[in-house]
Amino acid sequence: MNEPDQNQLPAVDIRDVAFRYPPSGVGEQGIEVLSDITMRVQPNTRLGILGPNGGGKSTLIKLILGILEPNAGEISVFGHRPTQARRKGLIGYLPQRIGADLDWPLSVEQVIAMPLRAKLKPWQKLSDEDQASIDRAIELLEVDQLRDRRIGALSGGQLQRTMIARAISTRPKLLVLDEPTLGVDIAGQQRFSSLIDTISDELGLTTIVVTHDMRALVAVADRVACLSRTLHFHDTPDGLTPAVLAQVFAHDIEPILGAVHIDAHAADDCDDPAHAHHHDCGHDHKGDAS
Amino acid sequence: MSIFHADHLPALLAGLGIALIGAPLSVFVVLKRLAFIGQGVSHAAFGGVGVALVLGFAGSSVTDSVMQSIIILSFSIGAALVIAALGRSNRGRIDTAIGIVLSASMALGFILFNIAESRHDHDDHGHAHGAHADEHHVIEEILFGNILDANWNMVWATLVAGALILTALWWFRHKLVFWSFDEPVCAAYGVREYRTGNLLLILLALAVVMSMQVVGVILAAAILVLPGAAALHLSSRLRVVMIWSLAIALGGTVIGFVIGDASHWPIGPSIVLVQSCAYLGALGSNKAMGALRSS
Numbered sequence: 001m002n003e004p005d006q007n008q009l010p011a012v013d014i015r016d017v018a019f020r021y022p023p024s025g026v027g028e029q030g031i032e033v034l035s036d037i038t039m040r041v042q043p044n045t046r047l048g049i050l051g052p053n054g055g056g057k058s059t060l061i062k063l064i065l066g067i068l069e070p071n072a073g074e075i076s077v078f079g080h081r082p083t084q085a086r087r088k089g090l091i092g093y094l095p096q097r098i099g100a101d102l103d104w105p106l107s108v109e110q111v112i113a114m115p116l117r118a119k120l121k122p123w124q125k126l127s128d129e130d131q132a133s134i135d136r137a138i139e140l141l142e143v144d145q146l147r148d149r150r151i152g153a154l155s156g157g158q159l160q161r162t163m164i165a166r167a168i169s170t171r172p173k174l175l176v177l178d179e180p181t182l183g184v185d186i187a188g189q190q191r192f193s194s195l196i197d198t199i200s201d202e203l204g205l206t207t208i209v210v211t212h213d214m215r216a217l218v219a220v221a222d223r224v225a226c227l228s229r230t231l232h233f234h235d236t237p238d239g240l241t242p243a244v245l246a247q248v249f250a251h252d253i254e255p256i257l258g259a260v261h262i263d264a265h266a267a268d269d270c271d272d273p274a275h276a277h278h279h280d281c282g283h284d285h286k287g288d289a290s
Numbered sequence: 291m292s293i294f295h296a297d298h299l300p301a302l303l304a305g306l307g308i309a310l311i312g313a314p315l316s317v318f319v320v321l322k323r324l325a326f327i328g329q330g331v332s333h334a335a336f337g338g339v340g341v342a343l344v345l346g347f348a349g350s351s352v353t354d355s356v357m358q359s360i361i362i363l364s365f366s367i368g369a370a371l372v373i374a375a376l377g378r379s380n381r382g383r384i385d386t387a388i389g390i391v392l393s394a395s396m397a398l399g400f401i402l403f404n405i406a407e408s409r410h411d412h413d414d415h416g417h418a419h420g421a422h423a424d425e426h427h428v429i430e431e432i433l434f435g436n437i438l439d440a441n442w443n444m445v446w447a448t449l450v451a452g453a454l455i456l457t458a459l460w461w462f463r464h465k466l467v468f469w470s471f472d473e474p475v476c477a478a479y480g481v482r483e484y485r486t487g488n489l490l491l492i493l494l495a496l497a498v499v500m501s502m503q504v505v506g507v508i509l510a511a512a513i514l515v516l517p518g519a520a521a522l523h524l525s526s527r528l529r530v531v532m533i534w535s536l537a538i539a540l541g542g543t544v545i546g547f548v549i550g551d552a553s554h555w556p557i558g559p560s561i562v563l564v565q566s567c568a569y570l571g572a573l574g575s576n577k578a579m580g581a582l583r584s585s
Contacts, residue, residue, distance in 0.1 A: 065478050087480050099474035104321055105526045106471065114471070115479040117464040150526045170479070 009079040011174055011206035012041040012064055017073035019059055033059045036230050037073070041208065041223070043173070046200060048221030048237070049210045055228040057210045058096060061178050064208070065093055078173055085174075089115070092167030096178040096210075098159060102152035109147045112137055112166045134169050140199055141165040157188070161195075168203060175200070177209045186215065193219035302547055304440040304504045305561065307448035308513060309539035311455050311497045316518030317528075317535050318490060322470045327491070328511040330388035331370050332498045335507065337395030338365025340402025344409075352443060359447065363499045369395055370491040378484075435506025437557045444503060451500045455493050466490060467528070505558035516565040517542070523569075523576035538568045 017037040020030045034056040041047050051057045062068040063075055066082030077085035085091055100111075116130045126134070138144050141161040146154065154162060160180070167175060177196070181189045197220075200207050209220050217224060218237055226233040226240075233240065319325055342361040347354050369391050376387035459466065468476045469486040477483045494514070501510035521534035546561030553560075 067477050086478065091478070093475065093478040095475050095478075097474075100472035101321060101470070103522075104467075104471045105522065105528045105531050106467075107527075110528070111471070114464070114468045118468045118476070118479060118481050120464060122461045122463070 009043075009076075010040045011043045011045065011078060012039070012208070013074075013076045014039045014060075014064075015074045017060075017063065017070045017075060019056075019063060019068065019070050021059075032229070034063075034070075034227075034229060037227075039225055039231055039234055041206060043206050044200075044204060045223050046196070046207045046209070046221050047223045047225060048217035049208060049225045049227055050212065050214065050217050051227035052212060055212075057212070057227055058178055060227060061093075061176055061208070061210055064176060065091060089119070089170035090173050092164075092170060092172035092175045092205075094160075094163055094167050094175075094177045094180055098163055100151070100163075102159075104151065106151050107148050108143055108151060108154070108162050109134070109138065111151050111162060112143075112169050115166060115170050133171050137165040137169045140168070140202060141195075164195075164199070168199060168205070171203075173204070173206060175205045175207045177207065179211055180209060181211065181213060189213075189215060189219055196220055298438065298547075298551075300442050300445045301437045301440040301557065302544075303445045304448045305437055305543045305547065305557070306540060307445065307452045308501045308504050309517070309543040310536070311448075311452045311500060312513040313517050313536040313539035314459050314532055315455065315494060315497050316514050316516065316539070317521065317531055318466065318470055318518070319494065319514050320518040320522060322490070324490075324494065325511070325515045326385065326388055327370065327373060328494060328498060328514045330373055330392045331366050331491075331495050332502055332507045332510045333392045334369035334373075334395035335362050335366045335499055335502060336399035337369070337402075338362035338399075340399035340406070341365060343406040344402045355443065359499070359503065363496065365395075366495040366499050367492050370495040371488060374484075374488060374491055435502065435504060435509060435558050437504050437561075440504055448500050448504065451496055455497055458489070458493055462486070462489060505561070509558045509562050512562045512565070513539070516562070516569050520565070520569040520572040523572035534572075538565060538572075542568055 014037055017034060018032070019034040020032045023030045037060065049057050049060065059068065063070055064077065064082060066084075066086050075082055078090055080088065080090065082091075113126065113130075113134050116126060116134065120126070138147060141164055143158065143161050143165055146158060146162070151159070151162070164177075164180075167177075181192055196207060196209070199205060207220075209217070211217050221237060224233065224235065224237050224240055225231060319328055338361055339358075342348075342358040345357075345361065347358040347361065373384065373387045373391050376390065377384035465476075465481045465486050466489070468479070468481050469483060470490070473483055473487070476486070497514060498510050501513050505513065517535040517539035518531075520538050521531045524534045525531050542565035543561050546564040547557055549555065549564065550557040550560030
């Protein structure tokens with residue numbers, strides 16, 4: 001079978017996907033987290049996925065990573081099923097919370113090399129190509145000085161850079177970052193977004209950043225998808241209107257508008273822009289967030 | 291010294307075999323916080339003893355012993371996997387799962403032991419006495435063990451199990467370290483979390499069963515904790531930690547043997563006490579180094 005030409009294919013192709021978590025107890029019903037999601041992410045895009053807590057962002061990420069299987073629809077990553085893409089090392093992933101056990105007596109370099117070592121046969125050593133990828137990741141994330149430092153001795157920022165270096169050590173084509181700027185101040189977010197710019201440009205990566213923070217999203221993304229159980233919007237950040245945000249963040253609209261100063265008059269489909277501050281404009285959106 | 295007497299050679303070799311198994315596993319046990327699972331599995335093995343006794347395997351012949359070991363081993367591996375599965379389905383509350391499996395297995399073990407005992411009471415008197423003695427001996431051995439009872443069969447069994455465990459640890463070392471270090475993320479990099487976790491639990495169950503036949507249930511769990519716990523205070527490099535763990539496990543066994551033998555103390559507890567002292571020493575030296583660095 002021919003390998004799909006990865007330059008011609010969308011980085012991520014999501015078609016009619018739905019997902020429901022199974023019931024967790026007697027008498028409980030499964031929770032439908034996502035329904036009717038169709039989205040195509042082109043290569044070299046920086047896509048921000050925006051949505052409220054519980055809106056299904058992390059679930060969508062797990063589906064793209066192949067950790068969960070959709071109940072309906074299909075997902076492909078560079079033409080492969082997500083599990084295949086993961087096995088081929090096409091996806092790098094930074095989780096929302098770093099859940100690693102930092103008591104382990106491991107150096108920064110050992111942690112960064114973990115995904116590549118896990119693929120080795122027991123008797124194999126890292127190839128020169130693999131070692132070069134690790135060195136490149138260490139250089140790009142500026143953790144060269146920390147190579148031999150114990151993983152538990154890093155600051156929060158150093159640890160995050162180490163984990164991003166680990167995510168790109170496998171030479172992925174898609175980098176998935178789940179809430180990477182949670183709890184980071186504005187200066188930190190700006191540093192982070194320029195870091196992501198550099199990495200993505202240098203390595204030709206497609207990047208998906210999941211966030212519920214508008215500032216983080218606008219700083220990083222050149223495309224935006226708004227997700228609250230279903231997809232409300234998928235376009236450039238300029239097209240984000242208060243009406244769309246009202247749909248997605250039904251209860252949080254005021255503070256968000258205050259934070260990013262989105263121009264209500266840009267609500268292009270809306271007859272009366274003044275309405276957009278407080279109400280939706282009657283767009284036919286599926287799965288209204290409540 | 292009498293420990294180098296030929297009669298004591300199987301005991302010493304079995305002890306060293308257990309140390310060889312305990313050294314690398316204990317590092318995983320401590321870092322992955324599995325110490326309580328070790329306790330759970332070793333006590334759950336009591337259920338396996340009950341099953342073996344009811345089926346008539348009291349360890350009175352070689353075949354009997356082998357069958358008894360197989361039953362106890364299967365039961366313990368089953369218990370470890372049930373603990374893992376219950377823990378996952380109970381939103382990760384592994385302590386509840388251990389509590390349930392440990393007590394249920396102990397209860398089952400005692401009931402089956404009683405059934406086996408009362409069955410012999412109804413048997414021919416001539417056999418009953420011998421069978422009773424066998425059962426009590428088995429229970430006592432399982433609980434407290436006596437390393438000096440180790441025979442060459444036990445040495446071979448320990449060496450085979452040790453070789454199996456060490457080979458598996460070496461073969462899957464990268465996946466096991468990745469899973470132990472970062473379980474929530476390893477699946478995203480193709481390391482199957484349940485499969486890798488179950489592998490470690492199976493190796494742990496095998497180690498527990500081998501250890502308890504040599505030093506008893508109560509001491510087996512200690513041997514699967516102490517060397518790693520001590521070694522982790524002595525280095526921040528995994529490779530060096532493993533070497534320290536091995537040195538403490540093997541050294542503790544030999545020194546425990548010598549002290550126990552010289553002072554006529556039971557050997558198993560002497561080994562555990564020596565390793566406990568090594569732990570305190572390692573903790574103390576770590577604190578002292580920390581104080582020196584900060585001064």
